Amino acid sequence: MxxxxxxxxxxxxxxxIGLYQRQGHEVATSEQIATSANTNPVVIRRLLGELRRAGLVESRRGVGAGWSLARELESMTLLDVYEAVEPGPLFAMHRTTPDQECVVGHGIQPTMQRIYEGIEQTLRxxxxxxxxxxxxxxxxxxxR
Amino acid sequence: MxxxxxxxxxxxxxxxIGLYQRQGHEVATSEQIATSANTNPVVIRRLLGELRRAGLVESRRGVGAGWSLARELESMTLLDVYEAVEPGPLFAMHRTTPDQECVVGHGIQPTMQRIYEGIEQTLRxxxxxxxxxxxxxxxxxxxR
DNA sequence: CCAGTCGTAACAGTTATTGTTGCAACAGAC
DNA sequence: GTCTGTTGCAACAATAACTGTTACGACTGG
Structure with missing residues (x-):
């Protein structure tokens, strides 16, 4: 995997962002967050853009711009974040269709699909x- | 993902392999399995090699060679297979160490690690x- | 010795992730 | 109206994993 x-x-x-706002600041910049996460600000902006599409954060532009929470941290779960940033399924099927003339080739995909759906449900x-x-x-x- | x-x-x-053996055959070849899965025999041999290392299947070489189950299908779970073929964890940490001077940067990895371990336990x-x-x-x- | 199959290395093609640069768009400050 | 700091976004490179493919040596029953 x-x-x-x-x-x-x-x-x-x-x-x-949540902690920073509790310390009295209005918005956090991607630069600040990137420093804490030790990565590039664009990486942070990309991810926060997806979280904004999901309604978890908001952004302001212009001078004094930055990011703020769209709702309280109490009302956000890791599932909300997961769905915002992880598009695909956990396990993939065959890349090419298995031999439908074969009993196993024919039945394996619906079978595994059902199993995987159950697992993803549990994960969620x-x-x-x-x-x-x-x-x-x-x-x-x-x-510390 | x-x-x-x-x-x-x-x-x-x-x-x-399990079905084939129930039909009276001793061993299955990677060629046959690859045809059913619509892929290349080497891909099958690679995967079965990992399953052999895990003690799930056995292989024979020479003429009339091929693969057979090392134990009954009843005693094999998807967890056995998963552990044999999926090395890594489900979720990764930061690729570089976050800023340890920052409260969040310092605490985030142990925190997420604990959460991820719980999730993987459930998955298993x-x-x-x-x-x-x-x-x-x-x-x-x-x-059909 | 021969034939059929495994075991494995090597490499290419594809895809996803992450990091990086560059620049337009925007909005508040002056 | 211009300046300044930030977001928004496109483009690209580097890296890594997965999958498919070729090639060939190793093995073993006949």
């Missing part, structure tokens, strides 16, 4: 059980 | 609940 870090970075960004349920507020609290509780 | 088809193809191969449990015999029966029950 060639795992990516999109969910991790997106959660990082949201926790960062799991992700829905963690709010970004949970994440931030856990982060703040990490011993 | 750049999903791959390794678990799907591996399950396909195991179901195929789910996969462990499906045997390859379940898969084969479901395949055979697929309407």
């Amino acid at each position: 060639s795992a990516n870090s999109r969910l991790t970075i997106a959660a990082h960004a949201l926790a960062w 349920h799991e992700l829905a059980g963690v709010t970004l507020e949970n994440v931030l609290q856990d982060v703040l509780a990490t011993p | 750049s999903a791959n088809s390794r678990l799907t193809i591996a399950a396909h191969a195991l179901a195929w 449990h789910e996969l462990a609940g499906v045997t390859l015999e379940n898969v084969l029966q479901d395949v055979l029950a697929t309407p």
